Amino acid sequence: MDRRSFLRNSSAATLGGLTVQGFSSPLLGPLWNRAAEDRVLVVIQLFGGNDGLNTVIPLDQYGVLAVKRPNVLIPQGLVLPLDQVGATGLHPAMDGMRELWEMGKLGIVQGVSYPQPNYSHFRATDIYETGASANQLLSSGWTGRYLNFEYPNYPAGYPNIDMPDPLAIRIGGAVGSGLQYMGVSMGVAINNTTDPLNLTGNIYLDPTSPACSGGKLGLVRQVQRQTDLYGDVIQAAAVPGCNQSPLYPTGNQPGAKLAQALKIVAQLICGGLKTKIYWVSETGFDTHAQQVDSADHTIGAHANLLQGVSDAVRAFQDDISLLGFEDRVMGMTFSEFGRRIVDNASGGTDHGSAQPMFFFGSQVINTITGTNPDIPSSATYQTNLAMQYDFRSVYASVLKDWFCLEETDIDTVLLDTYQPLQIIDPSGCLGNAVHEINQQAGTNLLSNYPNPFTERTTFEYTSAGGRVLIQVFDEQGQLVQTVLNQPVPAGTYKVDVDLGDRTPGVYYARLQNEGAQQVRNLLKVR
Incomplete structure (x- = not known):
């Protein structure tokens, strides 16, 4: 078959x-x-x-x-x-x-x-x-x-x-x-x-x-x-x-x-x-x-x-x-x-x-x-x-000319800026419609706004009931802050997070709710 x-x-x-x-x-x-x-x-x-x-x-x-x-x-x-x-x-x-x-x-x-x-x-x-x-x-x-x-x-x-x-x-x-x-x-x-x-x-x-x-x-x-x-x-x-x-x-x-x-x-x-x-x-x-x-x-x-x-x-x-x-x-x-x-x-x-x-x-x-x-x-x-x-310039070339990412998105993926090389014909890049479909696939359990942010950001999360754990990590995987770790009834909630004492850069927010988990990028700017 x-x-x-x-x-x-x-x-x-x-x-x-x-x-x-x-x-x-x-x-x-x-x-x-x-x-x-x-x-x-x-x-x-x-x-x-x-x-x-x-x-x-x-x-x-x-x-x-x-x-x-x-x-x-x-x-x-x-x-x-x-x-x-x-x-x-x-x-x-x-x-x-x-x-x-x-x-x-x-x-x-x-x-x-x-x-x-x-x-x-x-x-x-x-x-x-x-x-x-x-x-x-x-x-x-x-x-x-x-x-x-x-x-x-x-x-x-x-x-x-x-x-x-x-x-x-x-x-x-x-x-x-x-x-x-x-x-x-x-x-x-x-x-x-x-x-x-x-x-x-x-x-x-x-x-x-x-x-x-x-x-x-x-x-x-x-x-x-x-x-x-x-x-x-x-x-x-x-x-x-x-x-x-x-x-x-x-x-x-x-x-x-x-x-x-x-x-x-x-x-x-x-x-x-x-x-x-x-x-x-x-x-x-x-x-x-x-x-x-x-x-x-x-x-x-x-x-x-x-x-x-x-x-x-x-x-x-x-x-x-x-x-x-x-x-x-x-x-x-x-x-x-x-x-x-x-x-x-x-x-x-x-x-x-x-x-x-x-x-x-x-x-x-x-x-x-x-x-x-x-x-x-x-x-x-x-x-x-x-x-x-x-x-990483080689990787940037793959992301830019094969997977068709924009410059700012390449920087996010590679965690810094690297000059792409001309090693792939970029003429066949897919349009943004495919990426938009991919981004909507699955279930959105965690988001934050504003993003990028300077001092504070708000997490919006969905609980299916049971214990909810929300943590923030730096780009090296070190735990920065535990935002929430307690039982939460089923529903959608918001929580304000203060990261004003942290240096600008890329961070990750991770949600775990019983058997489900999700990770999001956060960008702190000056």
């Missing part, structure tokens, strides 16, 4: 109190059309810290590299040249991405990093996923904040007729900090589509305890019920025969696991999911030793990793092209950091800073943003590549 048949014919499942049978309404037509036009972002995370100098190779720096990297450098004559660039090439294992370049569907951003880079895998990963500065701890991810901007009522009243599908899907592993928003997972994690989640949707029939833990238990149950229902729609969207490309790596071929994840992404988009963000990953890029074969630097562990990513991405792009929706799907890669200029005696490279990022899709600008890194002849083991672009 395909997704449309599931949504129109199923009478057992419910979405936010609406029977799925209700989706046969004539109002559904425009929503299906909108689903076919919405843009999708596919994030590929390369865990371990990718060696950018052996990925995007600066041929005009080859003489110095030959001295600094005798243990890992690719022979110059075997580097895959990029048309119309000349001085830059790809690792010889990356035929798939070179083909995308020649098709005009690949872009590269050079020298991506941030001031005072961190070389810990865990902390650096957190920085890239949350969009934090080196000395900043955030409890929300950059994509999580975007999804909250787009769907501010989530998770209250979700799934619903406007958005019956997961906002984001992580394939393999946990949801991760990139898709978090102040304690709310803005997506779900699955491993496959045959049994992606518990599909019953009706696990908990007994009421929660009136004890102090009842509200927390109710929240857990609410999330579980949403997860169950999302499992149903994910399974219904996994239409057999959707995948068309014969290029996906399989079996023991490099990239087979990543290819399977991307194959699922293509399948779910083809099946009609309106999910905005898909997040997949590949591991193994922490190549301190035996990065290359000592007798042939074009093969080895790193070559296999690059071939796997390249071939999987090439197959995915082929698939979505054959399926007819490549104009609304774009992908990007990132790692938590790059590697040092000078290689080590173990045939590997150690943690560094700047890295190249890839963008793929029919709407990316087919160019290299930035220049080849300058390799100083005086480089030592401690020398890093210079930063050319802050990674």
Whole structure:
């Protein structure tokens, strides 16, 4: 059964109190059309810290590299040249991405990093996923904040007729900090589509305890019920025969696991999911030793990793092209950091800073943003590549030219101002009507006015009865004020909040009422 048949014919499942049978309404037509036009972002995370100098190779720096990297450098004559660039090439294992370049569907951003880079895998990963500065701890991810901007009522009243599908899907592993928003997972994690989640949707029939833990238990149950229902729609969207490309790596071929994840992404988009963000990953890029074969630097562990990513991405792009929706799907890669200029005696490279990022899709600008890194002849083991672009400028480009946010909204999502880059064709941005529909989806439990405010603001909230907890947090997730924590009869209420002693900036208000919760942005100005 395909997704449309599931949504129109199923009478057992419910979405936010609406029977799925209700989706046969004539109002559904425009929503299906909108689903076919919405843009999708596919994030590929390369865990371990990718060696950018052996990925995007600066041929005009080859003489110095030959001295600094005798243990890992690719022979110059075997580097895959990029048309119309000349001085830059790809690792010889990356035929798939070179083909995308020649098709005009690949872009590269050079020298991506941030001031005072961190070389810990865990902390650096957190920085890239949350969009934090080196000395900043955030409890929300950059994509999580975007999804909250787009769907501010989530998770209250979700799934619903406007958005019956997961906002984001992580394939393999946990949801991760990139898709978090102040304690709310803005997506779900699955491993496959045959049994992606518990599909019953009706696990908990007994009421929660009136004890102090009842509200927390109710929240857990609410999330579980949403997860169950999302499992149903994910399974219904996994239409057999959707995948068309014969290029996906399989079996023991490099990239087979990543290819399977991307194959699922293509399948779910083809099946009609309106999910905005898909997040997949590949591991193994922490190549301190035996990065290359000592007798042939074009093969080895790193070559296999690059071939796997390249071939999987090439197959995915082929698939979505054959399926007819490549104009609304774009992908990007990132790692938590790059590697040092000078290689080590173990045939590997150690943690560094700047890295190249890839963008793929029919709407990316087919160019290299930035220049080849300058390799100083005086480089030592401690020398890093210079930063050319802050990674949050890359994120700003995605928000501006792919998801079509205004400048002030980009600043809100990224918690500061970063200059966007010209890496995506902005001509196909959706109109504001879609965003307005998304913002109205779900149930509005908490709002405040004025916003922005200078000293005081008024919260308006809705209680379903039972204990209501309203808290204010700063952008690093630290509790600033508990506004309310008491039983409140069912109804809508207002409460005045004084934040005059707080510094200007972004704050978050969080409401929890038994099993429901909602988070709102607050902006305090001078």
